[in-house]
Ligand SMILES: Nc1ncnc2c1ncn2[C@@H]1O[C@H](COP(=O)(O)OP(=O)(O)O)[C@@H](O)[C@H]1O
């Protein structure tokens with residue numbers, strides 16, 4: 001049981017269904033009387049949203065991209081995530097550090113050890129340890145299906161415009177992160193209908209001890 005609030009991240013390749021399902025989980029948690037903060041990365045604060053605009057639309061080298069992702073994350077943690085968790089709230093975050101390992105690390109082949117160093121700096125807790133989500137919902141979907149879902153749905157940004165081969169590497173990156181911390185992850189089969197996926201998300205939460213706990 002987390003000592004403060006509950007931190008849940010939503011992960012997966014673009015078009016896997018994260019944004020669609022984050023709202024449904026927020027509603028279910030609010031119905032339990034909890035206060036829910038819905039946020040996203042890169043972004044979630046005025047500064048981090050400015051960095052998001054650069055990251056999603058400007059060309060840059062992989063180190064610059066990784067540093068800006070973590071700079072945005074640092075501000076987001078300090079301004080939004082840590083204060084909300086300290087108040088005992090639930091933070092639902094559309095992407096967190098697993099995305100950096102999957103996209104910059106596996107997608108762009110950036111050095112994973114450097115990312116791990118940045119992760120430890122940026123997510124360090126004042127009394128030791130490293131902030132990580134209590135639960136990471138990984139929406140696992142075949143990149144070809146995700147591409148079909150996205151076609152025509154919105155104007156692609158820098159990442160969404162990548163070929164299917166890039167997203168296959170990103171998906172392998174998520175699988176690698178899961179294998180290193182299986183207790184934190186729940187893999188959600190994102191191929192089903194909206195209703196099936198919604199139930200899978202709720203099922204993944206129902207198995208966690210905090211689901212039954214009284215809201216503070
Ligand atoms: N289970 C599903 N079946 C069919 N289409 C879906 C499903 N989940 C999401 N979609 C559609 O796929 C597109 C991408 O979903 P979205 O939630 O924006 O993905 P993400 O946030 O992971 O990029 C949207 O048009 C959404 O309506």
Ligand SMILES: Cc1cn([C@H]2C[C@H](O)[C@@H](COP(=O)(O)OP(=O)(O)O)O2)c(=O)[nH]c1=O
Pocket residue numbers: 014015019040041042056069094095096097099100101103104157159160
């Ligand atoms: C958080 C994060 C996101 N990204 C990428 C993945 C996405 O393509 C993009 C923005 O994520 P996202 O908010 O999921 O995009 P959208 O709202 O359009 O669905 O940023 C990284 O490459 N590294 C990261 O660390």
